[in-house]
Amino acid sequence: DGGITQSPKYLFRKEGQNVTLSCEQNLNHDAMYWYRQDPGQGLRLIYYSQIVNDFQKGDIAEGYSVSREKKESFPLTVTSAQKNPTAFYLCASTPMGGGYTFGSGTRLTVV
Amino acid sequence: KQEVTQIPAALSVPEGENLVLNCSFTDSAIYNLQWFRQDPGKGLTSLLLIQSSQREQTSGRLNASLDKSSGRSTLYIAASQPGDSATYLCAVRPMDTGANSKLTFGKGITLSVRP
Numbered sequence: 001d002g003g004i005t006q007s008p009k010y011l012f013r014k015e016g017q018n019v020t021l022s023c024e025q026n027l028n029h030d031a032m033y034w035y036r037q038d039p040g041q042g043l044r045l046i047y048y049s050q051i052v053n054d055f056q057k058g059d060i061a062e063g064y065s066v067s068r069e070k071k072e073s074f075p076l077t078v079t080s081a082q083k084n085p086t087a088f089y090l091c092a093s094t095p096m097g098g099g100y101t102f103g104s105g106t107r108l109t110v111v
Numbered sequence: 112k113q114e115v116t117q118i119p120a121a122l123s124v125p126e127g128e129n130l131v132l133n134c135s136f137t138d139s140a141i142y143n144l145q146w147f148r149q150d151p152g153k154g155l156t157s158l159l160l161i162q163s164s165q166r167e168q169t170s171g172r173l174n175a176s177l178d179k180s181s182g183r184s185t186l187y188i189a190a191s192q193p194g195d196s197a198t199y200l201c202a203v204r205p206m207d208t209g210a211n212s213k214l215t216f217g218k219g220i221t222l223s224v225r226p
Contacts, residue, residue, distance in 0.1 A: 006154075033213065042218040043200075058213065090154055099145050099160035100202070100214060104153060 002027045006091050006103035012111045013078065013085060021076045021106045023091035030096055032074035036060060037088040037105075046089075049074055078108065086110050113138045115203055117217035124191055125225050132186040132220050134201035139179045142204040142212065146175050146186050149198045149219070158186070158199075163206065191224045198222070 004025045013019045023032065034046040045058030049068040063082025068074055074093075078085045091103040114137045124130055134144075143162045147155040159168045159175040161184070167176040172189040184201055198221045202214040 040218075043216045045213055048213055088152075092155075097142070099143070099157050100147075100155075101157065102147075102155040107152070 004091055004093055004101055004103035006089075006106050008106060009104070011106055011108045013108060014111060016080045018077055018079050019108070021078070021089055021091075021108070023074045023076065023103060024072055025074075025093045025101075026072060027093055027095070027101060028071070029093035029098075029101070030071070031094045032068070033092045033094075033100075034058075034064075034066065034074070034076045035090045035092065037090060043090065046076065113203060113205055113215045115201060115215050115217040117199075117201060117220050119220065120218065121221045121223070123223040123225060126191060126193060128191050128224075130188050130191055130222075132188070132199050132222070134184040134186070134217055136182045136184075136203050136215075138205065139182050140206040141179060142206045144175075144177055144184050144201060144203045145214070146173075146184075147200045147202065149200060155200065191222075193224045193226050196222055196224050 007022045031050045033048040035043040037043050044060050046064050047058055047066040049055035052068055052071050055066050055068050065077045086109050089106045092100045094100050116135045141163055145160045146158040148158055149155050161168050161177045174187040177184045198219040200219040202216045204214050
């Protein structure tokens with residue numbers, strides 16, 4: 001079955017450490033997105049990519065970085081510059097003009 | 112800037128009741144509107160997608176309507192069941208930034224269906 005796979009499901013980060021969240025899709029979708037979800041704040045867009053080798057900052061890109069070397073993959077790195085990284089991270093993809101499909105999320109906790 | 116509002120933030124109903132969840136948006140120039148369901152600790156599951164040229168979409172006990180001119184969408188759930196308990200989010204995609212543009216989400220309505 002086609003879908004989006006996010007890994008790991010749970011991730012723990014130490015102070016000053018960079019961590020990378022994986023997002024892979026086999027839906028042949030053009031665009032991919034990363035959202036952050038915090039209680040009471042709804043979903044906020046971090047980065048998005050409409051084609052391979054191109055991506056744009058969303059509303060809260062500071063402290064995050066991405067790459068889009070393959071159509072299927074859109075990894076998100078949470079750098080040490082992100083001072084409050086504890087959150088639920090969701091990856092999504094869309095075909096041209098279609099609806100969004102989301103992954104099951106990664107819960108990141110700072111320890 | 113597009114704003115999406117979902118009121119109330121939480122709703123509790125007895126099993127079997129038909130219910131309507133509301134979503135309003137400030138800019139009527141939308142490409143499409145999508146309703147999602149989210150269970151605690153899980154990702155978002157797409158329920159219904161309504162393109163801007165459509166008035167409604169149906170899937171099983173769910174029916175979503177769209178009135179662009181008034182900036183409103185409703186999600187109708189027939190004969191609610193405890194398994195419908197979840198958070199329901201609506202999201203709109205703007206017209207002016209292309210077919211792959213980003214969504215604006217409401218904050219969601221947390222529904223509890225009591226047995």
